Amino acid sequence: xxxxxxxxxxxxxxxxxxxxxxxxxxxxxxxxxxxxxxxxxxxxxxxxxxxxxxxxxxxxxxxxxxxxxxxxxxxxxxxxxxxxxxxxxxxxxxxxxxxxxxxxxxxxxxxxxxxxxxxxxxxxxxxxxxxxxxxxxxxxxxxxxxxxxxxxxxxxxxxxxxxxxxxxxxxxxxxxxxxxxxxxxxxxxxxxxxxxxxxxxxxxxxxxxxxxxxxxxxxxxxxxxxxxxxxxxxxxxxxxxxxxxxxxxxxxxxxxxxxxxxxxxxxxxxxxxxxxxxxxxxxxxxxxxxxxxxxxxxxxxxxxxxxxxxxxxxxxxxxxxxxxxxxxxxxxxxxxxxxxxxxxxxxxxxxxxxxxxxxxx
Amino acid sequence: xxxxxxxxxxxxxxxxxxxxxxxxxxxxxxxxxxxxxxxxxxxxxxxxxxxxxxxxxxxxxxxxxxxxxxxxxxxxxxxxxxxxxxxxxxxxxxxxxxxxxxxxxxxxxxxxxxxxxxxxxxxxxxxxxxxxxxxxxxxxxxxxxxxxxxxxxxxxxxxxxxxxxxxxxxxxxxxxxxxxxxxxxxxxxxxxxxxxxxxxxxxxxxxxxxxxxxxxxxxxxxxxxxxxxxxxxxxxxxxxxxxxxxxxxxxxxxxxxxxxxxxxxxxxxxxxxxxxxxxxxxxxx
Numbered sequence: 176x177x178x179x180x181x182x183x184x185x186x187x188x189x190x191x192x193x194x195x196x197x198x199x200x201x202x203x204x205x206x207x208x209x210x211x212x213x214x215x216x217x218x219x220x221x222x223x224x225x226x227x228x229x230x231x232x233x234x235x236x237x238x239x240x241x242x243x244x245x246x247x248x249x250x251x252x253x254x255x256x257x258x259x260x261x262x263x264x265x266x267x268x269x270x271x272x273x274x275x276x277x278x279x280x281x282x283x284x285x286x287x288x289x290x291x292x293x294x295x296x297x298x299x300x301x302x303x304x305x306x307x308x309x310x311x312x313x314x315x316x317x318x319x320x321x322x323x324x325x326x327x328x329x330x331x332x333x334x335x336x337x338x339x340x341x342x343x344x345x346x347x348x349x350x351x352x353x354x355x356x357x358x359x360x361x362x363x364x365x366x367x368x369x370x371x372x373x374x375x376x377x378x379x380x381x382x383x384x385x386x387x388x389x390x391x392x393x394x395x396x397x398x399x400x401x402x403x404x405x406x407x408x409x410x411x412x413x414x415x416x417x418x419x420x421x422x423x424x425x426x427x428x429x430x431x432x433x434x435x436x437x438x439x440x441x442x443x444x445x446x447x448x449x450x451x452x453x454x455x456x457x458x459x460x461x462x463x464x465x466x467x468x469x470x471x472x473x474x475x476x477x478x479x480x481x482x483x484x485x486x487x488x489x490x491x492x493x494x495x496x497x498x499x500x501x502x503x504x505x506x507x508x509x510x511x512x513x514x515x516x517x518x519x520x521x522x523x524x525x526x527x528x529x530x531x532x533x534x535x536x
Numbered sequence: 537x538x539x540x541x542x543x544x545x546x547x548x549x550x551x552x553x554x555x556x557x558x559x560x561x562x563x564x565x566x567x568x569x570x571x572x573x574x575x576x577x578x579x580x581x582x583x584x585x586x587x588x589x590x591x592x593x594x595x596x597x598x599x600x601x602x603x604x605x606x607x608x609x610x611x612x613x614x615x616x617x618x619x620x621x622x623x624x625x626x627x628x629x630x631x632x633x634x635x636x637x638x639x640x641x642x643x644x645x646x647x648x649x650x651x652x653x654x655x656x657x658x659x660x661x662x663x664x665x666x667x668x669x670x671x672x673x674x675x676x677x678x679x680x681x682x683x684x685x686x687x688x689x690x691x692x693x694x695x696x697x698x699x700x701x702x703x704x705x706x707x708x709x710x711x712x713x714x715x716x717x718x719x720x721x722x723x724x725x726x727x728x729x730x731x732x733x734x735x736x737x738x739x740x741x742x743x744x745x746x747x748x749x750x751x752x753x754x755x756x757x758x759x760x761x762x763x764x765x766x767x768x769x770x771x772x773x774x775x776x777x778x779x780x781x782x783x784x785x786x787x788x789x790x791x792x793x794x795x796x797x798x799x800x801x802x803x804x805x806x807x808x809x810x811x812x813x814x815x816x817x818x819x820x821x
Contacts, residue, residue: 252628253608300607352611396639398602398613509771
């Protein structure tokens, strides 16, 4: 069936009316609003409604759902997959039930609005890859599909085995854009996955590993490296972080697999379970930050509300961007926001805040 | 941009605003043409250093250009020993900002001997090599080292970038504002011009006619965009979070505007010389 997408005017109206439509998001639907007058149809992209019906569940099912969605849409290019009108239509129709189950809408109306904007809309490029309930599945599968030497279901399994690894690889580094380096890295993930220790999936080690790789990217043109040179660079990182090489078969990296067909789809009968570490929920993280905010108020009772380190605006920003260190905090929060924050509060508590986020995302 | 003139490298790198090489330069002339099917990029390398050119000719170094689009996970490099190169990219692979940066990379260990290499590096290496050379400074590069790099070239592909700039500006009223008082809000996805109820009515009426639009362009919109440019310059990261900043940045790149020019000059170019639209206004004396 040809894919439908929203007219820009209707998307803008939907975005402006999130607060008015809370009940539709919680338990209703958008059939009255998203009529044929509100949409266009594009026959160069088709979507299998039957396949999409199998998308369900929670974070444990992400890898499987990625595969179903990616295989269920034909003709989608990265250009189209960056079009908000497509994904917003899908989250409000075909994905409505899945989206509200996967990302339960908070009971507090104000929190609910922010939450809906995050998971039902796309406001910037990070949203596409990370937050929108539908597009994040497609983009994760697309990133994995770039590794031509590992079956897509396997690389998705590797990517989602730990949410930290997925975030480090897709959201916080350029590695996934650099084909040769990325392929070698995914083979190292695969090799590590086969071991008991699964050391490359260790949260701290993986973070250190990716930081080192980003550092190397500052003085080398990683994009120009061959498979062999990429393997040599990563071997150096292996030795630095683990004291030994994560050995891979370079010949295997040169044999491209046949394109994915229906047989390689995962389905309910697939006996390879996808094990995923449970992330803390958004609500848990928010509760921790609000708990710390109350503690800070006791320690610094005289700070004015607009200068609080954990003011409502800053907490909203932290929940949205999830910076895990000072560097990310500076990059994600514009100067005008940072300069308002009380110096004594940030000096004493900013690192603790970032540590909480690092521990719970 | 990971590689820049401001960065310190462990070896001399020919680039703009750096004294690693004296009186030498490296740049790339880039031409981008795109249609619904493909994006065609032509690159012409302009390198002054005869010594580095010789190593490229001898296949000990190469020109490399890296094309990156972070929004679509796209990255591709092209390598050449000729002074020009080109690439055709599927239009479906790119969206948003696309960056091209060019380099000269050592393919093997290579020694560059040049009068124009900063003498500081010669002293450093002479100490290691235990030799000196009065006329030529020299430096040994390892395989993979960067000999030269250009500034980044940016362009953008998105249907929104070709819409009029006012498509990312909203007008809103605030009952607390009176008369001609107004403010600009840059914190949201769209740039927001907030006016009094009275002004909002005037705006509605002016928007209906060409002469009115011309007046708005040269007053509210011009000022709002000039202010937005100030904010963008002070907080470049805002481009990652606010659509208005993304659209303005893309238009600046696509039109080849230097954002370091004065605000009013940048705005004049972005709005395509709006003073000319005043011609639509008929004066009654």
